[in-house]
Each structure stands twice: as C-alpha cells, then as structure tokens.
Amino acid sequence: MNAPTSNGPTFDSLDGLDETAVTGLRHIVLACADTKLLLGYHYGEWTFGPPELEAAVANCSLSQTELGHVRLLHAVLKRHYDDDPDALIDDRAGRDFANVAFLDGDLPDWPAYVAANYIVDLAITRVLHSMRGSAFKPLRMSLDKMIDEERYHAHHGTGWFRTVAQRGDRERALLAERCQEALESVVTWFGPPDEPGDAAIVKAGIKARANGDIRAAMLEDVSAMAGSLGVELTAGVPKTWAGWNPATRRAKGDGPADDILYHLRGASNAIFKLA
Amino acid sequence: MTDAPTKPCPFCGSHATRKTADFSTSLMVALHYCTRCHSSFEAIKWGDTDAKLDVPSFLEE
Numbered sequence: 001m002n003a004p005t006s007n008g009p010t011f012d013s014l015d016g017l018d019e020t021a022v023t024g025l026r027h028i029v030l031a032c033a034d035t036k037l038l039l040g041y042h043y044g045e046w047t048f049g050p051p052e053l054e055a056a057v058a059n060c061s062l063s064q065t066e067l068g069h070v071r072l073l074h075a076v077l078k079r080h081y082d083d084d085p086d087a088l089i090d091d092r093a094g095r096d097f098a099n100v101a102f103l104d105g106d107l108p109d110w111p112a113y114v115a116a117n118y119i120v121d122l123a124i125t126r127v128l129h130s131m132r133g134s135a136f137k138p139l140r141m142s143l144d145k146m147i148d149e150e151r152y153h154a155h156h157g158t159g160w161f162r163t164v165a166q167r168g169d170r171e172r173a174l175l176a177e178r179c180q181e182a183l184e185s186v187v188t189w190f191g192p193p194d195e196p197g198d199a200a201i202v203k204a205g206i207k208a209r210a211n212g213d214i215r216a217a218m219l220e221d222v223s224a225m226a227g228s229l230g231v232e233l234t235a236g237v238p239k240t241w242a243g244w245n246p247a248t249r250r251a252k253g254d255g256p257a258d259d260i261l262y263h264l265r266g267a268s269n270a271i272f273k274l275a
Numbered sequence: 276m277t278d279a280p281t282k283p284c285p286f287c288g289s290h291a292t293r294k295t296a297d298f299s300t301s302l303m304v305a306l307h308y309c310t311r312c313h314s315s316f317e318a319i320k321w322g323d324t325d326a327k328l329d330v331p332s333f334l335e336e
Contacts (some may be wrong), residue, residue, distance in 0.1 A: 016319075052295065052296070052299075052306060052315050053315070053317065054296070054300050054306045054317060055296060055299070055306070056301035057299070057300040058298065058299055058300065061301075122331065125334070126333065129333060129334070143321075147334070150334070151330055151334050152298065152302060152328070153326055154330040154331065154334055155297055155298065155328040155329050155330050156296070156297065156298060158329045158330060158331075159296050159298075159329055160295040160296060162329075163295055163296065173295070217333075221331050223331075251295070
C-alpha cells in the first residue's frame with residue numbers, strides 16, 4: 001500500500017466530505033470506469049486482426065483486466081453513490097459517457113490500437129495512481145490491484161509503440177497521427193486546470209495531484225519518449241474550456257458510437273441476461 | 276524494447292531474430308520474429324534483461 005496522499009483525515013464513506021468533493025469523486029471514478037469499459041471493448045475487438053496471433057491473445061488478457069477494473073470501480077459507485085452498475089452500462093445515452101473521446105469510434109488500424117494502449121490507457125493509470133493511498137479508503141485496495149495489472153498494460157503499450165515507431169517512415173507517420181489524436185482527446189479529458197471538483201478531492205487528500213499536473217507530467221513523458229524515436233507529439237492545453245462538462249469530460253461530441261454501445265451491451269442478446 | 280541477445284529461432288535455428296513484443300500469450304513469454312524463415316515464436320523470459328518492465332518512471336517499483 002502506498003503512503004497516504006495527505007496527512008489529513010481519512011474517510012470510510014462520503015460522510016465528512018463537502019458536496020463539491022463528493023461530486024468530483026463520482027465524476028472521476030465514473031470517467032475512469034467509462035474509459036476502461038471502452039478500452040475493454042476495443043481490446044476485445046483486437047482479439048482479431050492484430051499483426052501477430054500472440055498479440056491477439058494478449059489483447060484478450062488486456063480486455064479481461066479492463067472489464068474487471070470496471071467492476072471494481074462500479075462497486076465503489078454502487079456502495080457509496082447508490083449507482084446501479086448494470087444501468088451505468090446499459091441505460092445511459094452515449095452522450096452521457098465520460099470516456100476519453102478517442103475511444104468513441106472504431107480503432108481502424110494497429111497504430112490506433114497502440115495509441116489507445118500507450119496514450120489513453122496510461123492516462124487513466126496516471127489518474128488512478130494519484131489516488132493510491134487515497135484518504136477515501138474504499139478506493140485503496142482495489143487501486144493497488146489495478147495499478148499492479150496496469151504496469152503490464154503500460155509495458156505492452158510502450159513495447160508496441162517502440163516496435164511500430166522503428167518499423168519505417170510510413171508506419172511511424174501513421175503512428176504519430178493516431179497518437180496525436182489520442183493525446184489531444186486525453187488533454188481535453190483531463191479538463192481545465194482549476195476544475196472545482198478535482199480541486200476539492202485533491203484538497204481532501206483523495207487524490208495526490210491535480211489533473212492539470214498529471215497532464216503536464218504525461219505530456220512531458222510522452223513527448224520525450226516519442227521524440228527519442230522520431231515521433232513528434234505535441235499537445236497544448238486549450239486556452240478556453242467553454243462548454244466543457246465535468247460529468248462527461250468533453251465540450252462537444254456525442255460519446256461512444258451507437259453500434260459500439262450496442263455490441264458492448266450485448267443488446268442483441270438482452271433476453272438472455274442473467275437475473 | 277531491450278537490447279538483449281537475440282533468441283534462436285526454434286524452427287530454423289537462425290539467430291536472425293528480433294523481439295517484437297515484451298509479453299505475449301502470457302506474462303512469462305516474449306514474442307520474437309525470425310527474419311530468415313518468417314516465423315513468429317515465443318520464448319520464456321528467464322529474469323535477465325526482460326525482468327525490468329518498460330514503463331514510465333511513476334510505475335517503476
């Protein structure tokens with residue numbers, strides 16, 4: 001278990017947290033769960049079609065862990081916010097999802113998959129890592145497990161990033177294009193530097209670092225690593241955040257595509273749902 | 276990706292191989308490719324240079 005994010009009070013429940021922190025915590029947990037749900041879907045899709053058969057099997061494992069993490073995060077929302085996990089997946093409109101927008105549509109090629117694995121997955125891991133040792137104790141145990149597993153996701157994404165980047169000019173250019181798109185959607189997902197909900201949970205010791213700081217560290221790491229392989233990635237923080245919604249972490253767009261939600265929910269097999 | 280010595284291809288014996296992924300169908304194996312016979316193959320990681328994960332510093336232990 002990591003050291004606490006602060007030396008202040010700890011919380012076994014939402015009691016004692018101010019309203020802004022309560023809302024801010026739900027927003028970030030749901031946003032991470034939504035992104036993991038979509039990552040689980042896309043990794044699952046890439047069980048077929050990667051350049052190597054063994055990568056297909058690896059994606060099967062990656063998908064399983066992401067969907068397992070969704071269950072862990074939804075359990076927190078169920079216990080402390082009275083959310084219904086099935087409804088969080090099945091009953092919300094796409095525009096209400098708070099996933100990183102890069103995952104809204106299909107990942108059309110292997111570099112897009114690598115961008116999801118290396119950029120998007122790692123962004124969520126950075127946020128969860130900042131809540132390790134959280135003052136909100138119900139998060140702690142599941143976060144340790146998640147981050148241990150995510151180390152292998154990061155290893156996989158970083159390895160494939162290096163492999164594709166060194167493959168040739170054409171492959172490197174497509175990788176740069178996909179990663180740039182992923183990076184820009186991640187930058188937006190983190191939100192404005194002074195977002196009140198995020199500031200409140202940092203102040204309460206639930207999160208060690210504000211999203212703006214996490215974003216800055218990520219941009220620095222990604223651009224340094226990518227740059228060393230000849231992949232130029234830059235993404236500035238938007239000057240204005242008009243219309244950005246902390247509940248959906250986007251200012252525009254309709255969320256995941258209808259056909260993706262249809263398959264993700266098993267809508268064509270709804271009559272066979274258990275219980 | 277690490278610069279570990281190449282693994283010999285189990286199909287043709289060539290050392291003209293390269294590692295293409297640090298783990299494959301399970302965590303204990305890495306994925307390699309033989310440029311001579313164009314086969315993909317897995318090799319068990321035995322704790323040498325493969326033991327260190329290629330991750331950002333915040334995930335290092």
